[in-house]
Amino acid sequence: MAKSARFIFLGSTASMPNAQLDSFYMVLEGTKDGAILVDCGGSPLHRLMKANVDPLSVKGMLLSHHHPDHLYGLPYLLQGLWLAGKRDPFHIWAPSEACQVVSNLLDVWDWKEFEGFAGVICHPVAPREGVKVMENADFEVTATPVKHLIPTLAFRIRSKVSGRAVVYSGDTEPCETLERLAKGAYILIHESTGSYKGHSSASQAGEIAHRSRVKRLILAHFDPFADPEEMLAQARKAFGGPVELARDGAVYYF
Numbered sequence: 360m361a362k363s364a365r366f367i368f369l370g371s372t373a374s375m376p377n378a379q380l381d382s383f384y385m386v387l388e389g390t391k392d393g394a395i396l397v398d399c400g401g402s403p404l405h406r407l408m409k410a411n412v413d414p415l416s417v418k419g420m421l422l423s424h425h426h427p428d429h430l431y432g433l434p435y436l437l438q439g440l441w442l443a444g445k446r447d448p449f450h451i452w453a454p455s456e457a458c459q460v461v462s463n464l465l466d467v468w469d470w471k472e473f474e475g476f477a478g479v480i481c482h483p484v485a486p487r488e489g490v491k492v493m494e495n496a497d498f499e500v501t502a503t504p505v506k507h508l509i510p511t512l513a514f515r516i517r518s519k520v521s522g523r524a525v526v527y528s529g530d531t532e533p534c535e536t537l538e539r540l541a542k543g544a545y546i547l548i549h550e551s552t553g554s555y556k557g558h559s560s561a562s563q564a565g566e567i568a569h570r571s572r573v574k575r576l577i578l579a580h581f582d583p584f585a586d587p588e589e590m591l592a593q594a595r596k597a598f599g600g601p602v603e604l605a606r607d608g609a610v611y612y613f
């Protein structure tokens with residue numbers, strides 16, 4: 360376990376990956392209370408082990424919304440945790456619509472045949488600005504609804520050790536609720552799919568970073584076939600501060 364809180368990108372791109380980079384999801388690791396996934400791409404067990412995070416230390420997941428690229432690895436993760444000996448429930452915090460999809464997804468497999476499987480407890484998060492989501496010995500998490508094609512949350516994760524906050528936008532168009540959630544954050548992880556309905560461009564992510572006065576911006580959920588230098592240049596111009604591109608396996612302490 361690390362000395363201070365950290366997060367690791369397990370994937371970095373928008374829903375279409377390429378041969379090198381997988382679709383976006385990440386893991387938060389505290390110093391006292393294990394780890395929490397943020398969304399769940401296709402190969403969580405492999406990616407966690409590659410990042411030196413014990414899958415059994417993962418207590419739950421913050422789920423931004425139920426589009427497949429953010430959720431499709433969940434049944435496979437649960438099967439792996441069960442095989443590895445997990446018997447207590449897996450917790451998920453998500454929009455209520457996403458909790459319903461999680462339940463439907465789990466019904467596809469007959470989990471009753473998995474002896475001792477304690478299942479999933481999905482905690483629906485009210486679509487209210489700044490709503491408290493969860494708290495453990497390491498983190499305090501709040502959320503806010505953002506503007507995507509389906510109900511979606513952005514999360515603010517505050518480390519109880521450093522007091523620093525990391526904000527993850529989820530999938531969203533530029534919106535004021537996110538701007539307020541991100542106010543003064545140490546790191547803003549913002550999607551940069553492009554200027555489509557329900558999404559943002561790198562430049563728009565930079566504008567949000569500028570207006571919310573964050574210290575550092577990481578572009579995530581981007582088109583892996585787009586020119587990375589061009590995305591960075593656009594975001595830097597709009598933000599005026601340090602910008603990086605998320606990379607599978609990259610580790611950040613906060």
Ligand SMILES: [Zn+2]
Nearest residue numbers: 424426507530
């Ligand atoms: Zn989406």
